[in-house]
Amino acid sequence: MSFLKTFTNGLLKGNPVLAMLLGMCPVLAITTTVINGIGMGAATIFVLVCSNTVISSLKSIIPKQIRLPAFIVIIAGFVTICGFLLARYFPDIDKALGVFIPLITVNCIILGRAESFASKNSVAKSALDGLGMGIGFTGALILIGSVREIFGNGSWMGINLFSRDAAVSFLTHPAGAFFVLGIIIAVTNILTKKMSAEKTGCKECPVSDACGKKEES
Amino acid sequence: MGEMMIILLNAILMENLVLKKFLGICPFLGVSKKINSALGMSVAVTLVMLAATAITWPIHTYIFLPNKLQYLRTIAFILIIALFVQLVEIILGKFFPPLHRSLGVFLPLITTNCAILGITILNVDDNLGYLDSIFRALGGGLGFALALIVFSSLRQKLEESNIPKAFKGIPAALIAASFFSLSFAGFSGMVENMFGKA
Numbered sequence: 001m002s003f004l005k006t007f008t009n010g011l012l013k014g015n016p017v018l019a020m021l022l023g024m025c026p027v028l029a030i031t032t033t034v035i036n037g038i039g040m041g042a043a044t045i046f047v048l049v050c051s052n053t054v055i056s057s058l059k060s061i062i063p064k065q066i067r068l069p070a071f072i073v074i075i076a077g078f079v080t081i082c083g084f085l086l087a088r089y090f091p092d093i094d095k096a097l098g099v100f101i102p103l104i105t106v107n108c109i110i111l112g113r114a115e116s117f118a119s120k121n122s123v124a125k126s127a128l129d130g131l132g133m134g135i136g137f138t139g140a141l142i143l144i145g146s147v148r149e150i151f152g153n154g155s156w157m158g159i160n161l162f163s164r165d166a167a168v169s170f171l172t173h174p175a176g177a178f179f180v181l182g183i184i185i186a187v188t189n190i191l192t193k194k195m196s197a198e199k200t201g202c203k204e205c206p207v208s209d210a211c212g213k214k215e216e217s
Numbered sequence: 218m219g220e221m222m223i224i225l226l227n228a229i230l231m232e233n234l235v236l237k238k239f240l241g242i243c244p245f246l247g248v249s250k251k252i253n254s255a256l257g258m259s260v261a262v263t264l265v266m267l268a269a270t271a272i273t274w275p276i277h278t279y280i281f282l283p284n285k286l287q288y289l290r291t292i293a294f295i296l297i298i299a300l301f302v303q304l305v306e307i308i309l310g311k312f313f314p315p316l317h318r319s320l321g322v323f324l325p326l327i328t329t330n331c332a333i334l335g336i337t338i339l340n341v342d343d344n345l346g347y348l349d350s351i352f353r354a355l356g357g358g359l360g361f362a363l364a365l366i367v368f369s370s371l372r373q374k375l376e377e378s379n380i381p382k383a384f385k386g387i388p389a390a391l392i393a394a395s396f397f398s399l400s401f402a403g404f405s406g407m408v409e410n411m412f413g414k415a
Contacts, residue, residue, distance in 0.1 A: 072296075073296065
């Protein structure tokens with residue numbers, strides 16, 4: 001794969017949220033506003049690029065049997081750094097995202113890229129892959145956040161667009177998150193002519209090889 | 218006891234991990250196709266959640282807090298959970314092979330289940346006491362089980378029904394989850410009315 005392809009893979013075709021259905025928890029939880037989505041996306045890009053780079057450069061040192069715990073510790077380290085930076089420079093976003101900042105550690109996009117890409121590819125390619133995947137993730141967050149904020153709250157990025165009385169506040173509730181994501185994935189299916197997203201179960205889990213369980217489908 | 222009941226019911230119904238807090242969505246969508254796997258997953262998650270809270274709370278309160286090491290909690294908690302899951306798997310495999318066969322397959326997946334790390338962090342963030350934390354973890358696990366098991370029976374119907382092709386699979390499941398979550402909104406205020414304000 002060329003460098004350009006490595007980068008663009010995560011944007012559309014291999015989009016972690018819309019095509020691979022990974023990292024659903026933050027996608028559903030924090031997309032009530034666009035700003036939160038951008039904050040979460042930026043934090044994830046930071047952790048993803050750093051962890052991919054470090055894991056790729058350490059891939060020959062980390063013993064194969066304990067690679068998953070090692071990856072998780074590296075990722076958790078960068079998540080802690082990211083939490084410090086957010087709390088210092090963007091306290092509002094830090095408050096709004098709350099527990100979902102430490103939970104970036106267990107976002108399956110990050111562990112998945114470490115396992116399936118960074119542990120097999122060069123440092124530069126891994127960093128690019130992390131950047132592409134992170135931007136694809138952020139794009140999906142902004143898309144879902146926009147739909148929910150515009151129709152659910154009558155505003156975009158905090159700017160009032162129309163009266164709140166005309167907005168469907170259902171969309172800002174947890175139930176609305178499931179609803180919007182379902183519709184968006186269905187529309188993605190139509191646009192990409194891939195008629196069904198039958199990608200669930202352990203086979204699609206990025207760490208399925210490591211956990212040796214594949215009969216569930 | 219009334220206070221414990223409030224925490225428990227609150228965690229099961231009103232603050233349902235999956236439907237309200239969006240923790241553990243991956244197993245919720247991934248392991249809900251068959252009711253048997255849903256059951257196994259629920260039991261495993263509830264047990265690990267309880268044990269993880271029982272271990273991490275004292276470590277945070279008696280080691281991290283006095284030494285101002287709270288920032289270590291993410292790294293420490295995830296390591297403790299990973300170690301504990303590994304340990305349980307080994308013990309089950311050695312001494313309870315039948316249980317290992319039915320639950321063992323779900324255990325490795327649980328390390329990266331954000332519901333477990335989420336509950337342990339939420340408990341120490343909210344400064345809950347030890348017993349309160351345990352009850353909240355139990356309620357969280359039971360709430361996860363309730364959502365997963367009910368949803369898996371719903372999904373079996375969904376698989377058989379005739380829906381537009383683009384919606385087949387995950388999109389339809391998400392929209393079903395949306396209405397499911399909406400129905401849980403009906404529980405808000407119920408617990409206060411039953412037991413009085415906490």
